[in-house]
Amino acid sequence: MAVTGFMLVCFISVHLLGNLSVFFGVDAINIYAEKLHSLGPVVWIFRMAILLLFAVHITFGIQLTVENSSASPEAYAIKKRLKTTFAAESMIYTGLIILVFLLYHLLHFTVHVVHTDAVSAVQTLVNGRPDVFTMIGKSFNNAFISIVYVIAMCALFLHLSHGLQSFIQTFGLNNGKTQDIVAGIGKLAAIFYGLAYIAIPLAFLFHIVKI
Amino acid sequence: MNLTLHVWRQKGPQDKGKLETYPAKDVSSDMSFLEMLDEVNDKLIKEGKDPIAFDHDCREGICGMCSSVVNGRPHGHQEKTTVCQLHMRQFEDGADIVVEPWLAKAFPIQKDLIVDRSALDVIMQAGGYTSCHTGGVVDANSLLIPKPVADFSMDAAECIGCGACIAACPNSSAMLFTSAKVAQLAVLPQGKAEAKDRVLEMTKAMLDEGFGNCTNHYECQEACPKGISVKFIATLNREYLKSFT
Incomplete structure (x- = not known):
């Protein structure tokens, strides 16, 4: 879980950096998208590797949940939560929300089979490049789409707020002094990822970034 | 102190257990939790009922035998304390106390609060x-x-x-x-x-x-x-x- 989780965090970091280019005008994200597509087979190899990572991460996650619930089949009449968090307890659920979102996200922005009216903007050229910026903007001007993305990113925030500090522990990089610091930094980083990703749909929805 | 206990009762490993309610009357606040259970058991025995089975040994907090989840916390709510060293002064008079065994597939319940x-x-x-072969006693340091x-x-x-x-x-x-x-x-x-x-x-x-x-x-x-x-x-x-x- 920790190894694939760490690699997926690397992926979402790069993905976020690319996506934040929407805040730097029409050309910024269009140039980024064009460069990405010009890599040709490399992009596809990369995409396949990411999908494989997701598949392994999800499979291990489900296996872990099944094994752990079989190890504790009986529930206490009363159980006090001592240290664990809602985020830690809901990892499988936030993970599954992210999985459903991932499929939706791919159908939306990669395969272009949902919200076709908004994504059709990518067919037009701006400064000789496919207009990815308007495709994103038109999509997120739709409140339903934006809300779906915001909910999914809240799930990502919860997932990361446990996951980030958890992989440091699993890799054995913690000691008694770093335990709480790592947990704090993990939560702050999760807040950063969550807010940064949520900023994109909300910026278009509230017309802070205009198409 | 007068308390109401809700204790997990299970006759054997294959039986189905359930929480049963027992009053614990005139409990001294200086008693340990296990001493309080001893008194409840004395009363149950006098009434011809099956006493509550629980694990215990040293009652000094060092042997690791006592094992009960008290009000949803293993060994009760007092930090860094085994249930044998948990004293009744930690509870309010009139409190309801739920006592359950360790619950885990790897710890099958033997009887009541005793798990294997x-x-x-x-x-x-x-x-x-x-x-390693230690040989004779080595020199200090x-x-x-x-x-x-x-x-x-x-x-x-x-x-x-x-x-x-x-x-x-x-x-x-x-x-x-x-x-x-x-x-x-x-x-x-x-x-x-x-x-x-x-x-x-x-x-x-x-x-x-x-x-x-x-x-x-x-x-x-x-x-x-x-x-x-x-x-x-x-x-x-x-x-x-x-x-x-």
Whole structure:
């Protein structure tokens, strides 16, 4: 879980950096998208590797949940939560929300089979490049789409707020002094990822970034 | 003090258990929790009823035999205290107290509050020892161990193997117990020779015995009556990774 989780965090970091280019005008994200597509087979190899990572991460996650619930089949009449968090307890659920979102996200922005009216903007050229910026903007001007993305990113925030500090522990990089610091930094980083990703749909929805 | 107890009663390993209610009247606040149960049992015996079965031995907080979840917390709500050292002054007069056994697949209930914890012995037998030939008694200070290392090892060795960590863990994982046993030996020269085999064998035994996997909830550390830190789980993970090099 920790190894694939760490690699997926690397992926979402790069993905976020690319996506934040929407805040730097029409050309910024269009140039980024064009460069990405010009890599040709490399992009596809990369995409396949990411999908494989997701598949392994999800499979291990489900296996872990099944094994752990079989190890504790009986529930206490009363159980006090001592240290664990809602985020830690809901990892499988936030993970599954992210999985459903991932499929939706791919159908939306990669395969272009949902919200076709908004994504059709990518067919037009701006400064000789496919207009990815308007495709994103038109999509997120739709409140339903934006809300779906915001909910999914809240799930990502919860997932990361446990996951980030958890992989440091699993890799054995913690000691008694770093335990709480790592947990704090993990939560702050999760807040950063969550807010940064949520900023994109909300910026278009509230017309802070205009198409 | 007058209390109302809701105690898990189960006749045997194959029977179905349920919570039953008993009044505990005129309880002295200076009694330990187990002494309070003794008094309730005296009354039950006089009434010709089956007394509540619970594990206990030293009643000094060091043997690791007592094992009850009191109001949703293994060993009760007082920090770093076994249930035998939990005193009734910690409770309000008139309180309702729910008493349950450790619940985990690897700890089958034998009767009432008694569970079979021999799965922990199996983990110990898998590698919780050193098999070096010690020979005669060595001279004092002939094998120097830095103080921080000795302290680290002693902190891990504080584990009394009661199983509260497993009872508290949402996954019923024995990772804190196993890590303490791995860590106490891994840092000492006597333990280093077999460190690789030890960590692999003990974690394998842990999973084979039906304990869950650690997903870093850290409930174990909070429930541990000896305050064993989850830093030892990080140590186990390091030892595990090292074993492949």
